[in-house]
Amino acid sequence: MTRLTTISAAAPLSPLLPCPPTPPLLHSSTPSSPHLEFPFLTIDEHSEPRHTPPAMNDLKTQLAWERRLERRQRRREEYRRGLRPFAIAAWNITKEHNVGSLVRTAHAAAAQELILVGEREWNVEAAKTSELYTTVTRVDGREDFRDHIRAMKWDLVVVDFDDRAVSLFEAEYPARPCFLLGAEVGGVPKDLRDDAEMVVQIPQWGLVPSLNLAVAGSIVLYDFLGKLHQKSLLDRPNGGLMDSVEGDDPRG
Numbered sequence: 001m002t003r004l005t006t007i008s009a010a011a012p013l014s015p016l017l018p019c020p021p022t023p024p025l026l027h028s029s030t031p032s033s034p035h036l037e038f039p040f041l042t043i044d045e046h047s048e049p050r051h052t053p054p055a056m057n058d059l060k061t062q063l064a065w066e067r068r069l070e071r072r073q074r075r076r077e078e079y080r081r082g083l084r085p086f087a088i089a090a091w092n093i094t095k096e097h098n099v100g101s102l103v104r105t106a107h108a109a110a111a112q113e114l115i116l117v118g119e120r121e122w123n124v125e126a127a128k129t130s131e132l133y134t135t136v137t138r139v140d141g142r143e144d145f146r147d148h149i150r151a152m153k154w155d156l157v158v159v160d161f162d163d164r165a166v167s168l169f170e171a172e173y174p175a176r177p178c179f180l181l182g183a184e185v186g187g188v189p190k191d192l193r194d195d196a197e198m199v200v201q202i203p204q205w206g207l208v209p210s211l212n213l214a215v216a217g218s219i220v221l222y223d224f225l226g227k228l229h230q231k232s233l234l235d236r237p238n239g240g241l242m243d244s245v246e247g248d249d250p251r252g
């Protein structure tokens with residue numbers, strides 16, 4: 001595959017930081033029972049945010065409610081106008097809370113979309129309502145994923161262990177990255193790693209050979225944003241720090 005000129009000339013990871021071997025299976029890879037207490041939705045069930053109106057006893061309450069809905073609508077539109085040209089994708093995730101956590105990070109970072117490869121239900125609780133505002137695209141398998149990447153003109157960046165991985169600290173990302181994370185067990189398949197414009201690995205010094213995948217995704221996203229900021233390329237350089245709006249839930 002042709003490499004983009006923006007790809008790092010960074011050296012491969014130092015031999016002092018060898019790629020860890022595949023870790024032993026510590027936990028069952030099948031969705032476990034603790035999720036039962038949380039609400040679950042399949043991707044296709046997602047729809048517009050649902051807000052429960054208060055009891056409209058008087059005109060004042062009703063007007064206040066309408067103003068609140070309008071404010072939320074404005075904030076949603078403003079948010080969508082500010083989406084950045086990058087995506088995050090996950091290959092066959094098996095643990096629902098990991099998907100929810102990734103959606104939440106993708107939303108915070110203003111990613112254009114989160115792509116789930118493979119059919120999964122996922123834990124809406126972990127997403128903390130971010131699933132209502134961030135596009136979650138589901139594709140069936142590697143060929144659909146490849147087609148989608150091409151259609152969206154994303155530059156595939158695999159986040160995983162690989163012989164040609166560059167360290168996060170050295171990584172220079174392409175213009176429209178789609179960061180692909182691997183399954184809890186097995187990681188990103190070799191053929192997709194080979195497809196990638198670059199593979200980035202997060203250095204580790206601990207004895208456990210890998211990070212949680214939602215954590216790994218979050219670290220790389222914020223490294224990408226941090227590097228844009230360093231180059232004064234972050235479109236909203238002063239943005240990102242939450243204003244506390246009195247009496248309003250920032251999740252609204």
Ligand SMILES: C[S@@+](CC[C@H](N)C(=O)[O-])C[C@H]1O[C@@H](n2cnc3c(N)ncnc32)[C@H](O)[C@@H]1O
Binds near residue numbers: 022183188200
């Ligand atoms: C738990 S790891 C999978 C580890 C292992 N390679 C395997 O095959 O079972 C799940 C995913 O998290 C991401 N990940 C975890 N630690 C990482 C690191 N240090 N650098 C880059 N990606 C990492 C990768 O996307 C990986 O595929």
